[in-house]
Amino acid sequence: MKYLILLFVLSIAGIASADEGLEILQKRCVGCHDIKGPAAQSVQELWQRKGPDLFYAGSKYNSEWLEKWLVTPRRIRPAGYHAIQHIQQGKKRDMIDTTTLRPHQGLSASEAEEVTKTLMTLKASAEIMSTAVFKGGNISASFGEMVFEKFNGCVACHEIEPGYGGLSGPEVYTAAKRYQADYLVSFISDPQLWNPKTPMPNKHVAAPNIQKIVQYLQVLAKENWDEKK
Protein backbone atom coordinates (compact mmCIF):
# COMPACT_ATOMS: atom_id res chain seq x y z
CA MET A 1 0.00 0.00 0.00
CA LYS A 2 2.87 2.36 0.95
CA TYR A 3 4.41 1.77 -2.47
CA LEU A 4 1.11 2.50 -4.18
CA ILE A 5 0.82 5.84 -2.36
CA LEU A 6 4.44 6.67 -3.20
CA LEU A 7 3.82 5.79 -6.85
CA PHE A 8 0.72 7.98 -6.89
CA VAL A 9 2.59 10.94 -5.35
CA LEU A 10 5.47 10.52 -7.79
CA SER A 11 3.15 10.35 -10.79
CA ILE A 12 1.27 13.48 -9.63
CA ALA A 13 4.65 15.22 -9.18
CA GLY A 14 5.59 14.12 -12.68
CA ILE A 15 2.39 15.58 -14.16
CA ALA A 16 2.85 18.82 -12.23
CA SER A 17 6.42 19.00 -13.47
CA ALA A 18 5.41 18.46 -17.12
CA ASP A 19 2.72 21.11 -16.72
CA GLU A 20 5.24 23.59 -15.34
CA GLY A 21 7.38 23.13 -18.45
CA LEU A 22 4.35 23.57 -20.67
CA GLU A 23 3.34 26.69 -18.79
CA ILE A 24 6.78 28.26 -19.35
CA LEU A 25 6.69 27.26 -23.02
CA GLN A 26 3.28 28.84 -23.47
CA LYS A 27 4.23 32.01 -21.65
CA ARG A 28 7.69 32.60 -23.06
CA CYS A 29 8.36 30.47 -26.12
CA VAL A 30 5.32 30.10 -28.37
CA GLY A 31 5.66 33.67 -29.64
CA CYS A 32 8.59 32.45 -31.74
CA HIS A 33 8.28 28.65 -31.75
CA ASP A 34 5.48 26.36 -32.87
CA ILE A 35 4.89 23.57 -30.36
CA LYS A 36 1.77 22.06 -31.93
CA GLY A 37 2.52 21.59 -35.63
CA PRO A 38 2.14 21.12 -38.48
CA ALA A 39 5.17 22.64 -40.20
CA ALA A 40 4.78 25.75 -42.37
CA GLN A 41 3.19 24.95 -45.72
CA SER A 42 4.24 28.12 -47.53
CA VAL A 43 7.33 30.29 -47.66
CA GLN A 44 5.41 33.23 -46.20
CA GLU A 45 4.19 31.08 -43.31
CA LEU A 46 7.74 29.87 -42.70
CA TRP A 47 9.08 33.42 -42.52
CA GLN A 48 6.52 34.31 -39.86
CA ARG A 49 8.01 31.68 -37.54
CA LYS A 50 10.84 33.39 -35.69
CA GLY A 51 12.51 30.24 -34.41
CA PRO A 52 12.66 26.52 -35.17
CA ASP A 53 9.52 24.42 -34.72
CA LEU A 54 9.52 22.54 -31.45
CA PHE A 55 6.58 20.21 -31.93
CA TYR A 56 8.99 17.34 -32.59
CA ALA A 57 11.74 18.55 -30.21
CA GLY A 58 11.82 15.20 -28.39
CA SER A 59 12.84 13.44 -31.60
CA LYS A 60 15.35 16.11 -32.60
CA TYR A 61 17.41 17.42 -29.70
CA ASN A 62 19.77 15.79 -27.26
CA SER A 63 18.17 16.59 -23.92
CA GLU A 64 21.46 17.17 -22.09
CA TRP A 65 22.56 19.75 -24.67
CA LEU A 66 19.11 21.35 -24.79
CA GLU A 67 18.90 21.90 -21.05
CA LYS A 68 22.34 23.52 -20.90
CA TRP A 69 21.69 25.66 -23.98
CA LEU A 70 18.44 27.01 -22.56
CA VAL A 71 20.37 28.38 -19.59
CA THR A 72 23.21 29.86 -21.64
CA PRO A 73 21.91 30.22 -25.19
CA ARG A 74 24.45 30.92 -27.92
CA ARG A 75 23.78 31.69 -31.57
CA ILE A 76 23.88 28.57 -33.76
CA ARG A 77 22.86 30.17 -37.05
CA PRO A 78 25.32 33.00 -37.77
CA ALA A 79 22.68 34.96 -39.69
CA GLY A 80 19.69 34.10 -37.52
CA TYR A 81 16.88 31.62 -38.11
CA HIS A 82 15.90 33.18 -41.45
CA ALA A 83 19.16 34.48 -42.91
CA ILE A 84 17.29 36.48 -45.55
CA GLN A 85 15.79 38.65 -42.82
CA HIS A 86 19.20 39.57 -41.39
CA ILE A 87 21.37 40.47 -44.35
CA GLN A 88 22.29 43.65 -46.11
CA GLN A 89 24.35 44.45 -49.17
CA GLY A 90 28.05 44.87 -48.44
CA LYS A 91 30.92 46.17 -50.54
CA LYS A 92 31.88 42.77 -51.91
CA ARG A 93 29.03 40.46 -50.89
CA ASP A 94 25.90 40.36 -48.75
CA MET A 95 26.77 40.67 -45.08
CA ILE A 96 25.00 39.80 -41.84
CA ASP A 97 23.12 42.79 -40.44
CA THR A 98 23.93 42.22 -36.80
CA THR A 99 21.70 45.12 -35.69
CA THR A 100 18.64 43.02 -36.54
CA LEU A 101 19.72 39.94 -34.61
CA ARG A 102 18.22 39.49 -31.16
CA PRO A 103 19.73 37.27 -28.46
CA HIS A 104 17.71 34.24 -27.36
CA GLN A 105 16.33 34.59 -23.85
CA GLY A 106 17.92 32.43 -21.16
CA LEU A 107 16.04 30.39 -18.59
CA SER A 108 16.96 29.63 -15.00
CA ALA A 109 18.41 26.16 -14.36
CA SER A 110 15.13 24.91 -12.89
CA GLU A 111 13.05 26.41 -15.71
CA ALA A 112 15.36 24.85 -18.30
CA GLU A 113 15.00 21.47 -16.61
CA GLU A 114 11.19 21.65 -16.70
CA VAL A 115 11.04 22.97 -20.26
CA THR A 116 13.44 20.28 -21.45
CA LYS A 117 11.35 17.57 -19.79
CA THR A 118 8.26 18.83 -21.59
CA LEU A 119 9.99 19.32 -24.93
CA MET A 120 11.37 15.81 -24.85
CA THR A 121 7.81 14.47 -24.73
CA LEU A 122 7.04 16.14 -28.08
CA LYS A 123 7.83 13.43 -30.61
CA ALA A 124 7.66 13.17 -34.38
CA SER A 125 5.30 10.58 -35.79
CA ALA A 126 6.43 6.96 -35.83
CA GLU A 127 6.14 7.10 -39.62
CA ILE A 128 8.74 9.88 -39.85
CA MET A 129 11.00 8.29 -37.27
CA SER A 130 11.02 5.01 -39.15
CA THR A 131 12.56 6.73 -42.19
CA ALA A 132 16.14 6.64 -41.00
CA VAL A 133 18.34 5.21 -38.31
CA PHE A 134 21.98 5.91 -37.50
CA LYS A 135 23.72 2.56 -37.45
CA GLY A 136 27.01 3.63 -35.86
CA GLY A 137 29.85 1.15 -35.66
CA ASN A 138 32.85 1.13 -37.92
CA ILE A 139 32.03 4.01 -40.30
CA SER A 140 34.64 6.19 -41.97
CA ALA A 141 34.40 9.76 -40.69
CA SER A 142 37.13 11.02 -43.02
CA PHE A 143 35.18 9.74 -46.00
CA GLY A 144 32.15 11.45 -44.44
CA GLU A 145 34.06 14.72 -44.54
CA MET A 146 34.65 14.25 -48.27
CA VAL A 147 31.01 13.38 -48.85
CA PHE A 148 29.94 16.48 -46.94
CA GLU A 149 32.42 18.98 -48.27
CA LYS A 150 33.57 17.82 -51.70
CA PHE A 151 30.90 15.52 -53.15
CA ASN A 152 27.87 17.48 -51.99
CA GLY A 153 29.16 20.97 -51.27
CA CYS A 154 27.26 21.24 -47.96
CA VAL A 155 29.98 23.58 -46.72
CA ALA A 156 28.53 26.21 -49.06
CA CYS A 157 25.85 26.93 -46.46
CA HIS A 158 27.26 25.50 -43.22
CA GLU A 159 30.33 26.31 -41.16
CA ILE A 160 32.38 23.18 -40.47
CA GLU A 161 34.57 25.07 -38.02
CA PRO A 162 34.26 28.54 -36.53
CA GLY A 163 34.90 31.03 -39.33
CA TYR A 164 34.99 28.54 -42.21
CA GLY A 165 32.00 27.72 -44.39
CA GLY A 166 28.66 29.22 -45.34
CA LEU A 167 26.68 31.45 -43.04
CA SER A 168 23.07 30.95 -44.02
CA GLY A 169 22.64 27.52 -42.42
CA PRO A 170 23.29 26.42 -38.86
CA GLU A 171 26.88 25.62 -37.86
CA VAL A 172 27.47 21.90 -38.24
CA TYR A 173 30.56 21.51 -36.08
CA THR A 174 28.27 21.25 -33.05
CA ALA A 175 25.34 19.57 -34.83
CA ALA A 176 25.90 16.13 -33.34
CA LYS A 177 25.98 17.62 -29.84
CA ARG A 178 22.65 19.30 -30.46
CA TYR A 179 20.80 16.69 -32.45
CA GLN A 180 20.02 13.02 -32.10
CA ALA A 181 21.89 10.92 -34.67
CA ASP A 182 18.68 9.33 -36.02
CA TYR A 183 17.22 12.78 -36.60
CA LEU A 184 20.33 13.87 -38.50
CA VAL A 185 20.14 10.82 -40.75
CA SER A 186 16.45 11.37 -41.38
CA PHE A 187 16.71 15.14 -41.95
CA ILE A 188 19.62 14.86 -44.39
CA SER A 189 17.85 12.09 -46.31
CA ASP A 190 14.59 14.07 -46.61
CA PRO A 191 14.61 17.62 -45.16
CA GLN A 192 11.18 18.38 -46.64
CA LEU A 193 9.63 15.53 -44.70
CA TRP A 194 10.35 17.55 -41.53
CA ASN A 195 9.95 21.05 -42.89
CA PRO A 196 8.51 21.33 -46.44
CA LYS A 197 9.77 24.89 -46.99
CA THR A 198 13.20 24.64 -45.39
CA PRO A 199 15.99 26.26 -47.46
CA MET A 200 17.94 23.03 -47.01
CA PRO A 201 17.83 21.05 -50.26
CA ASN A 202 17.43 17.31 -50.61
CA LYS A 203 20.69 16.37 -52.29
CA HIS A 204 19.69 12.72 -52.61
CA VAL A 205 22.80 11.55 -50.82
CA ALA A 206 23.06 7.74 -50.93
CA ALA A 207 22.01 6.13 -47.64
CA PRO A 208 25.48 4.70 -46.78
CA ASN A 209 27.01 8.14 -47.38
CA ILE A 210 24.51 9.79 -45.02
CA GLN A 211 25.73 7.39 -42.34
CA LYS A 212 29.29 8.57 -43.06
CA ILE A 213 28.27 12.24 -42.86
CA VAL A 214 26.65 11.73 -39.47
CA GLN A 215 29.74 9.86 -38.26
CA TYR A 216 31.83 12.84 -39.44
CA LEU A 217 29.52 15.24 -37.59
CA GLN A 218 29.95 13.17 -34.45
CA VAL A 219 33.73 13.40 -34.73
CA LEU A 220 33.49 17.17 -35.32
CA ALA A 221 31.29 17.61 -32.24
CA LYS A 222 33.93 16.01 -30.01
CA GLU A 223 36.35 18.89 -30.62
CA ASN A 224 36.53 21.60 -27.97
CA TRP A 225 35.49 24.46 -30.22
CA ASP A 226 35.09 26.96 -27.39
CA GLU A 227 38.78 26.58 -26.62
CA LYS A 228 39.74 26.97 -30.28
CA LYS A 229 37.72 30.12 -30.90
Added chain:
Amino acid sequence: MRKNKLRLVLFFLLLMFSSAIWSDEAEDNYKNYCWQCHGMTGDGMGLNVQDMSVQPRDHTSAKAMGGRNDADLFKVIKEGGLAIDKSVLMPPWGDSLSDDEIHGLVKYLRKLCQCS
Protein backbone atom coordinates in the same frame (compact mmCIF):
# COMPACT_ATOMS: atom_id res chain seq x y z
CA MET B 1 -22.38 44.20 -76.45
CA ARG B 2 -22.13 45.70 -72.96
CA LYS B 3 -21.96 42.20 -71.48
CA ASN B 4 -19.06 41.32 -73.77
CA LYS B 5 -17.14 44.43 -72.70
CA LEU B 6 -17.68 43.56 -69.06
CA ARG B 7 -16.44 40.02 -69.68
CA LEU B 8 -13.34 41.40 -71.42
CA VAL B 9 -12.56 43.75 -68.51
CA LEU B 10 -13.05 40.93 -66.01
CA PHE B 11 -10.80 38.67 -68.08
CA PHE B 12 -7.97 41.23 -68.08
CA LEU B 13 -8.39 41.94 -64.37
CA LEU B 14 -8.13 38.21 -63.67
CA LEU B 15 -5.08 37.96 -65.89
CA MET B 16 -3.35 40.86 -64.11
CA PHE B 17 -4.23 39.44 -60.70
CA SER B 18 -2.99 35.93 -61.48
CA SER B 19 0.27 37.17 -63.00
CA ALA B 20 0.86 39.30 -59.86
CA ILE B 21 0.43 36.19 -57.68
CA TRP B 22 2.73 34.21 -59.98
CA SER B 23 5.55 36.74 -59.79
CA ASP B 24 5.15 37.24 -56.03
CA GLU B 25 5.48 33.51 -55.53
CA ALA B 26 8.59 33.36 -57.73
CA GLU B 27 10.10 36.31 -55.87
CA ASP B 28 9.40 34.62 -52.50
CA ASN B 29 10.97 31.39 -53.72
CA TYR B 30 13.98 33.27 -55.05
CA LYS B 31 14.44 34.89 -51.63
CA ASN B 32 13.96 31.69 -49.68
CA TYR B 33 16.18 29.41 -51.72
CA CYS B 34 18.49 31.53 -53.92
CA TRP B 35 19.43 34.68 -52.00
CA GLN B 36 21.72 32.81 -49.62
CA CYS B 37 24.23 32.20 -52.45
CA HIS B 38 23.16 34.32 -55.44
CA GLY B 39 22.61 37.42 -53.31
CA MET B 40 19.87 39.89 -52.52
CA THR B 41 20.17 41.50 -55.93
CA GLY B 42 20.98 38.27 -57.77
CA ASP B 43 24.51 39.43 -58.63
CA GLY B 44 26.09 36.19 -57.37
CA MET B 45 27.59 37.83 -54.28
CA GLY B 46 25.41 36.27 -51.60
CA LEU B 47 26.05 35.76 -47.92
CA ASN B 48 27.73 32.38 -48.44
CA VAL B 49 30.24 33.16 -51.18
CA GLN B 50 33.29 33.90 -49.03
CA ASP B 51 34.49 30.30 -48.76
CA MET B 52 32.96 28.94 -51.95
CA SER B 53 35.32 27.33 -54.45
CA VAL B 54 33.06 28.37 -57.34
CA GLN B 55 31.27 31.69 -57.36
CA PRO B 56 27.51 31.52 -57.90
CA ARG B 57 26.25 32.78 -61.25
CA ASP B 58 25.41 36.47 -61.59
CA HIS B 59 21.71 36.39 -62.46
CA THR B 60 21.73 40.07 -63.35
CA SER B 61 24.27 39.59 -66.14
CA ALA B 62 22.83 39.13 -69.61
CA LYS B 63 26.24 37.81 -70.66
CA ALA B 64 26.34 35.14 -67.94
CA MET B 65 22.70 34.13 -68.39
CA GLY B 66 22.18 34.62 -72.11
CA GLY B 67 23.99 31.42 -73.04
CA ARG B 68 21.49 29.24 -71.18
CA ASN B 69 18.08 28.42 -72.60
CA ASP B 70 14.99 28.05 -70.40
CA ALA B 71 15.19 24.25 -70.51
CA ASP B 72 18.74 24.37 -69.09
CA LEU B 73 17.69 26.78 -66.35
CA PHE B 74 14.74 24.55 -65.44
CA LYS B 75 17.03 21.51 -65.33
CA VAL B 76 19.71 23.13 -63.19
CA ILE B 77 17.17 24.41 -60.66
CA LYS B 78 15.38 21.08 -60.46
CA GLU B 79 18.34 18.69 -60.63
CA GLY B 80 21.30 20.80 -59.53
CA GLY B 81 24.56 21.97 -61.09
CA LEU B 82 25.90 18.51 -61.91
CA ALA B 83 22.91 17.88 -64.20
CA ILE B 84 24.30 20.43 -66.67
CA ASP B 85 27.98 19.74 -65.91
CA LYS B 86 28.28 22.65 -63.52
CA SER B 87 29.25 22.92 -59.85
CA VAL B 88 27.99 20.56 -57.16
CA LEU B 89 27.56 23.68 -55.03
CA MET B 90 24.34 24.42 -56.91
CA PRO B 91 21.93 22.00 -55.21
CA PRO B 92 18.86 20.35 -56.74
CA TRP B 93 15.64 22.03 -55.65
CA GLY B 94 13.29 19.45 -57.15
CA ASP B 95 12.09 18.30 -53.72
CA SER B 96 11.50 21.86 -52.52
CA LEU B 97 9.75 23.33 -55.55
CA SER B 98 7.02 22.10 -57.88
CA ASP B 99 7.60 22.17 -61.65
CA ASP B 100 5.25 25.18 -61.87
CA GLU B 101 7.28 27.02 -59.24
CA ILE B 102 10.50 26.23 -61.11
CA HIS B 103 8.99 27.57 -64.35
CA GLY B 104 8.09 30.70 -62.34
CA LEU B 105 11.70 31.00 -61.19
CA VAL B 106 12.97 30.66 -64.77
CA LYS B 107 10.74 33.60 -65.75
CA TYR B 108 11.99 35.52 -62.71
CA LEU B 109 15.62 34.88 -63.75
CA ARG B 110 14.84 36.21 -67.22
CA LYS B 111 13.47 39.32 -65.57
CA LEU B 112 16.66 39.73 -63.51
CA CYS B 113 19.03 39.36 -66.45
CA GLN B 114 16.73 41.12 -68.89
CA CYS B 115 17.74 38.55 -71.44
CA SER B 116 16.17 35.61 -73.19
